[in-house]
Amino acid sequence: MKLLKDRILSEGRALSKEVLKVDSFLNHAVDPELMYEMGKCFKEYFSNKGITKVFTIESSGIAPAVMTALQMNIPMVTLKKQKSKILNGDVYQTTVHSFTKGTDYELTLSKRFINEDDKILIIDDFLANGEAAQGAARLIEEAGAKVSGIGIVIEKSFQPGRGILEGKKYDVYSLARIKRLDEGLIEFV
Ligand code: G4P
Numbered sequence: 001m002k003l004l005k006d007r008i009l010s011e012g013r014a015l016s017k018e019v020l021k022v023d024s025f026l027n028h029a030v031d032p033e034l035m036y037e038m039g040k041c042f043k044e045y046f047s048n049k050g051i052t053k054v055f056t057i058e059s060s061g062i063a064p065a066v067m068t069a070l071q072m073n074i075p076m077v078t079l080k081k082q083k084s085k086i087l088n089g090d091v092y093q094t095t096v097h098s099f100t101k102g103t104d105y106e107l108t109l110s111k112r113f114i115n116e117d118d119k120i121l122i123i124d125d126f127l128a129n130g131e132a133a134q135g136a137a138r139l140i141e142e143a144g145a146k147v148s149g150i151g152i153v154i155e156k157s158f159q160p161g162r163g164i165l166e167g168k169k170y171d172v173y174s175l176a177r178i179k180r181l182d183e184g185l186i187e188f189v
Contacts, residue, residue, distance in 0.1 A: 001041050001175040005188060007034060008154070014181040018156075019100070026125055026153065030063045038175060039067030042123065042151045045173045046072075049148045051121045053077060053114070055140065057107065057132050060125040064153050068123055079136055080108040092142050096135035100128050107135040109143075116144030127152040127174060130161030137170065154178065157189050 013021045025031040042064070054076040056065035062078055069076035083106040084091045092109045114120075122136045127150075137147045147170055155162060155174035158181075165172050177189040 001038065003034065003037055004153070004176045007031075008176055008178075008186060012186055014183060014186050017180075017182050018159075020154065020156070020178065020181055020186065022154065026063075027060050032063075035063045035067045038064045038153060039069075039071040041175055042068040042121070042173070043071035046121050046149045046151065049121075049171075050119050051148050052118045054121050054123055055079060055109075055136055056123045057081065057136060061123055064125065064151075065123040068121070068151065072121075075113075077109070077113045079139065081105045082108060084108050092139045094135050094138045094142075096131050098131060107132075107139060109139045111143070114140065114143040114145055118143075118145035119148040120145055121149045121151060122147060123151045123153075125153045127155040127161040127165075127172070128159045130164040133161070133165055133170075134168075137168070149173065151175075156181070 007025055011024045015021050053074055054065050054069040056062055057079045058081055066076050090111055094107050095104055096107050097104050120140050133150050140147050149171045152174040155177045157177045157179055162172055179189045180187040
């Protein structure tokens with residue numbers, strides 16, 4: 001997506017070989033018009049897959065996910081990153097490890113918001129090691145539903161996420177794919 005790549009080049013900052021800071025339009029400040037255009041791109045790519053719901057993971061996935069759901073005219077659900085206080089069988093829950101942040105969290109989904117006929121599109125802001133997407137997929141599949149696609153705003157293609165997800169036969173579509181990062185350098189695939 002050219003508009004996104006241009007923004008990454010003009011406002012993104014490579015903090016190291018691993019981390020790209022894009023807090024002026026995606027992770028802190030959010031540009032609604034850019035999110036709207038992202039929603040259109042995701043809709044275009046995933047439109048013929050019979051998708052019934054968009055799922056995302058809080059918090060930075062919410063803006064692109066809600067725009068995608070709006071474009072596709074389907075509901076959107078946010079997976080929570082906190083342990084449910086009442087584990088009374090009403091929720092699906094799985095532990096996700098973040099290599100980037102060195103932390104674990106419990107990804108949680110209420111059983112009310114999914115059923116086994118659902119075909120789910122997962123949207124997230126970054127793809128690094130693919131742990132968050134795999135955690136979301138585990139919850140969806142535990143519910144008996146299908147993961148029909150994974151849409152990523154910024155993929156760090158030098159990290160293993162895409163390979164792992166494709167190895168599991170998921171259809172991964174990223175709006176921007178980064179080949180290399182270094183201080184002051186951002187290179188696309
Ligand atoms: P993975 O799911 O692909 O394995 O990614 P990982 O756990 O390593 O990433 C965890 C968090 O770090 C995610 O945010 C992700 O968006 C963010 N992240 C990973 N790489 C980058 C990067 O290069 N730049 C920026 N800005 N963020 C990155 P999160 O914990 O879910 O936080 P939130 O912002 O969604 O609330």
